[in-house]
Amino acid sequence: MFRHVHIGDCEAREPLLSGEYPEREQRDSDEEEIMFDRCTSKITCDPGGNAKRRLTYEEAVEEAGFGWFHWLLLVVCGWANASDAVEILCVSFLLPTARCDLLLSSSDMGLLTSSIFLGMMVGGYTWGYLADQRGRRRVLVVSLAVNGVFGGLASVAPWFWLFLLLRFISGVGVGGSIPVVFSYFSEFMPRLRRGAMISALAAFWMAGNILAAGLAWLVIPSNWAHFSVGTLDFQSWRLFVALCSVPSLSSALLFRLFMPESPKFLMETGREKEAIHVFQVMFKLNTWGKGKNLPEFGLCTSSKQRGGPEETRTHGGSRRERLACGLRKVLMPMKQMFTGSLRSRSVALLLVFYCISFGYYGLWMWFPALFERMESGGGSPCANTTATITSPTLHNHSCYPVKTAVYMEGFIIAASNLPGNIFTIFMVDRLGGKALLSCSLLVSSLSVFLIYVVRTKVQSLVLCCVFSGVSVVTWNTLNVLGTELYPTQLRSSALGFFTSVARVAAIMGNVAFGGLVDTNCAVPVLLVSALLLIGGLVALVLPQTRQTELA
Template identity: 85%
Template sequence: MYRHVHTGDFEAREPLLTGEYPERDERDSDEGEIIFDRSTSKITCDDGGNTKRRLTYEEAVEEAGFGSFHWLLLVVCGWANASDAVEILCVSFLLPTARCDLRLSSSDMGLLTASIFLGMMVGGYTWGYLADQRGRRRVLVVSLTVNGVFGGLASLAPRFWLFLLLRFISGIGVGGSIPVIFSYFSEFMPRLRRGAMISALATFWMAGNILAAGLAWLVIPRTWAHFQSWRLFVVLCSVPSLTSALLFRLLMPESPKFLMEAGQEKEAIHVFQVMFKLNMWGKGKNLPEFGLCTSSKQRGEPEESRTHGSRRERLACVLKKASLPIKQMFNGPLQSRSVALLVVFYCISFGYYGLWMWFPELFERMESGGSPCANASLPSPHRNQSCYPVKTAVYMEGFIIAASNLPGNIFTIFMIDRLGGKALLSCSLLVSSLSVFLIYVVQTKVQSLLVSCVFSGVSVITWNALDVLGTELYPTQLRSSALGFFTGVGRVAAIMGNVAFGRLVDTNCAVPILLVSALLLTGGLVALVLPQTRQTELT
């Protein structure tokens, strides 16, 4: 492996198989951690006798300025992030009515909410690996298209098993876009603005949440002649993903950081020139000529040795190469942070998605008064299962909880660069744990709604902090793979959380709620061992 993390395609570098890593500076302070030692870099900066100056990635990003391009990038990437939120959370809003039309038990509803997370588990690492190999933009276009097309087709499914399958395939697309969006976005950002801008990008998840709740509130209670209202809702929820794919295809360039790692100097310079022109629009400035410090080998070069054996041997070779990023993450200097992030992702995903996807169902059970578990003592077949007329209060409450993300998002944008992601991550997990415990304790619907809003506003700080930390803790050739892997781990946790709620919500409602509180507490404590990386340069 190159002694500096600015490497090209790690498939073409045999030393990576050894898991060798460069020496690193062990400094861990509020000023940011130097994850890899730049003094041993083998990035090509030789000008070959050319008087044209050569810039590193961070220098080139600063040279391109900050302005209109970055705000356009924020809108496009933000809309894609919102589309993922819509596609994931729409299931929770259609459950109160779809359960009758598809004849779902509580266990079936648990499987349905888990299906998209199973797809995300499959797609997360696969798409992340491809993004590290083939480019961020291409993967985003394909994954968003898969998400939108199959999400829309699910509205036509006449049977539960087909609806479940189509939601699973849609989840494969979502699993690719979520980790890659943040890698792609971060690689355009100047170091001193990266934390705040990634936090701003994360706020679009709230926008998607509000959009899904608002659409559900507007569409599902209405009566249509030949089309069930929740099916129209599912169709509308697929539109953001398809439009996001189109915007990336037509407007956005490839990540300049990825192009530099691929040794594609001309293409990377062109992207920086586009950034500069948009940022300096109307100011009459020109970007001075410069070269870039790029990897000496291009990704497109053939490997020195290829496997020419049987199909089984070739498959084994491909799987071995695909598993290399995971080996890199859990060996050497990256091991401790990878283990800690694995635990944190599992805890927050089990807790957040396990509880969030069931909020509409829990609130519906509180219509007759009492705590969310007060009406769960009887098995579901003996409770009133009437879905019509639709109770609009459920969607109004979902909308209020979604909107309660706003204070947490604003707080993160202004404080992430001051306090650092580590402090925000740990504190928000601990407060989220307390709020979930109070959801179980409170006795009235109003109290439960207020505590749920607190949980929503605080837990979003956790996700925003994870988005920033995840992009800064790993080098370029591992960034999307790492985020994809941890996203996959989170989806396993989300599946387990939804299945647990589906199995226990009718008989032992307190168990999953208290388990969520305990896991969030565990995640908050484990987050304390992560390094502080405030305003660290991307490697």
């Protein structure tokens, strides 16, 4: 349901949020939280007199069934999610060797780890807005292609500034694919399976993490991966960067060739025939070999198409006025997120995303470097702060030969995500997202504090694995909550906005580690612990959304 609002000289359609029609509001039984207005099949959606049965989105999804289509969708979307993990985390694994070839100080390494997050911050909201206006599938194809192409080009960049720029552009692509893939995936899922399936999708981040760690362990320490291309000395870490771009490119190709548009998006834009076709494809694959046919039905769709002439038209005015009008349209979803009943959940999610992103990416991107310090110091990652890297040209012996133990430990930490992923898949629909989110943040906070306290390498490794396994529960739960707390016309924009907030936090976390890891390692570690504690407490104010319908 929409209303027309005037912004200067332009007209746009703004979704009606709960609270504007009190008689249609629904309350969650656990939290007494106002949820979204929902259509039911009893409403006459087609005034033209068509007598055929008309279904709402949730009813049509149930009619299409659950089966092979959803498992294939999980694999394709999961591979896209894994490709994002590979592209982000590959930087952390190349630091121990690339810092010598590119002559990097600790501050430079902080800038390098921050560059992809800066790109994600720029791309997150922009791609999310485009996905809400133009379609999920199209945005996924383009953003994954940008990620893969520029990530691959970075492997041959001879200078640090060029490598930094290409990693930034690659991050712009990652910023689009991460939030949009979860919106896209959730809009095919039946209500009772949505939480578990989104958690299963999030588990592919672990697969990407393990893939990146495994490739680093296999390629970077190997002599066979070192060769020359013209004047460029192609070290093994460059081959590793090139290989890390393959998952993104292959994901873009899979979406372009085989995947349909989201039926929920098609319904919201009034494209009934296309949406029905998607449901027919879903039913056909889900009932493969059973010889069944999907009964004929119509859909409750929006009466107007978004992105049509009525929305994109501007009425005269100067170029400056038209530009201001377009900017207000782009920022309208952000305004709606912090209006009415959505305000409190948006503020809470903003704080939670900031806290977990500062802590997770601040620590994770520096795990290989911290474990390299453990190799030298023999214990806590903060016990050997005097061994600073002030002049890479004088300390190449610290990079070569490559210490394979660093990558083995990174692989172990990546694999430690498995218990957290399995736990989330089976428990998110039983316990609810809010409880899992708060508890996982609090336990993560404690584990990071103990990383600072312990004094042996084994103890540090165990606690890093605990942090990895528990923090993944936080991320998986946030992916479920983020898709269920916002209506379709805001879903990708909201996830894109929070992704951008998370990237700001990730940049700050990496800059903090880069600036302080040599002089006072305890400060960023304890700051991470404090922020995770704050995030766990803030999460308690979020509404419970267990097995809720998508608005």
